[in-house]
Amino acid sequence: MDEAQEVKETIRQNLARVQNRIANACQRVGRRPEEVTLVAVSKTMHAQRVTLACEAGVRDLGENRVQEAATKIPLVKADVTWHLIGHLQTNKAKQAVSLFDVIHSVDSVRIAEAIGSYAIALRKEMPILLEVNVSGEATKYGFDPVALPAAVETISQLRSVRLEGLMTVAPMVRNPEEARPFFVRLGELRDELRDRFPGAIGRHLSMGMTDDFEVAIEEGATMVRIGRAIFGERSVHFSPDSATIS
Numbered sequence: 001m002d003e004a005q006e007v008k009e010t011i012r013q014n015l016a017r018v019q020n021r022i023a024n025a026c027q028r029v030g031r032r033p034e035e036v037t038l039v040a041v042s043k044t045m046h047a048q049r050v051t052l053a054c055e056a057g058v059r060d061l062g063e064n065r066v067q068e069a070a071t072k073i074p075l076v077k078a079d080v081t082w083h084l085i086g087h088l089q090t091n092k093a094k095q096a097v098s099l100f101d102v103i104h105s106v107d108s109v110r111i112a113e114a115i116g117s118y119a120i121a122l123r124k125e126m127p128i129l130l131e132v133n134v135s136g137e138a139t140k141y142g143f144d145p146v147a148l149p150a151a152v153e154t155i156s157q158l159r160s161v162r163l164e165g166l167m168t169v170a171p172m173v174r175n176p177e178e179a180r181p182f183f184v185r186l187g188e189l190r191d192e193l194r195d196r197f198p199g200a201i202g203r204h205l206s207m208g209m210t211d212d213f214e215v216a217i218e219e220g221a222t223m224v225r226i227g228r229a230i231f232g233e234r235s236v237h238f239s240p241d242s243a244t245i246s
């Protein structure tokens with residue numbers, strides 16, 4: 001096998017293992033695996049590797065930087081859904097709206113308004129999620145939970161954005177069980193918002209990563225964002241311009 005075939009085979013096996021773990025987590029709580037979208041997080045991975053992942057069966061891809069995605073997305077020759085999962089600055093909103101199919105990381109009313117106005121210009125309806133800083137860590141992006149009702153009220157009035165639900169990044173913990181309360185809380189926040197503003201916000205919960213996705217699924221995740229368990233460890237020496245496969 002040449003190197004590309006080996007990479008593809010490794011990703012295929014990783015994907016099968018992750019899908020199996022998703023199915024088992026669903027089974028534990030009486031959910032169906034079809035309820036959970038697996039977003040393969042391809043940040044720092046080169047376009048060639050990402051294309052191989054698509055050939056291995058990946059259908060949804062997540063990127064956290066608009067700049068990186070702008071060079072990568074045109075090079076990935078596959079019909080996939082692209083998810084923006086990282087903080088978005090206003091000056092990149094236009095590019096983000098044209099590159100991505102879903103934006104998970106809306107963390108202010110201002111950025112939602114910018115997305116909305118570019119979506120109108122591009123005649124697109126943009127599905128978005130609101131990122132919530134459930135743990136209150138100072139280093140994290142996301143809405144303070146107390147600011148959500150006002151945000152939902154304003155954002156749900158915007159034309160050209162469709163508010164699909166909430167997203168969170170749980171704190172880094174040694175035992176994934178310690179992340180559970182944050183996933184539970186995101187589900188409660190979604191339920192409260194849906195009760196208070198009927199029809200304004202969808203039911204999606206984007207939560208769970210390589211180290212904690214099974215717990216997130218047990219607590220209702222409808223989208224999990226998984227990088228390392230599919231692509232392997234990310235290189236600290238990553239340079240978006242290098243031509244190697246890794």
Ligand SMILES: *Cc1c(COP(=O)(O)O)cnc(C)c1O
Pocket residue numbers: 041043064085086169209210211225226227228229
């Ligand atoms: C990198 C990243 C992920 C994936 O992390 P892994 O630990 O590699 O699964 C998920 N969500 C966000 C927001 C990320 O930045």
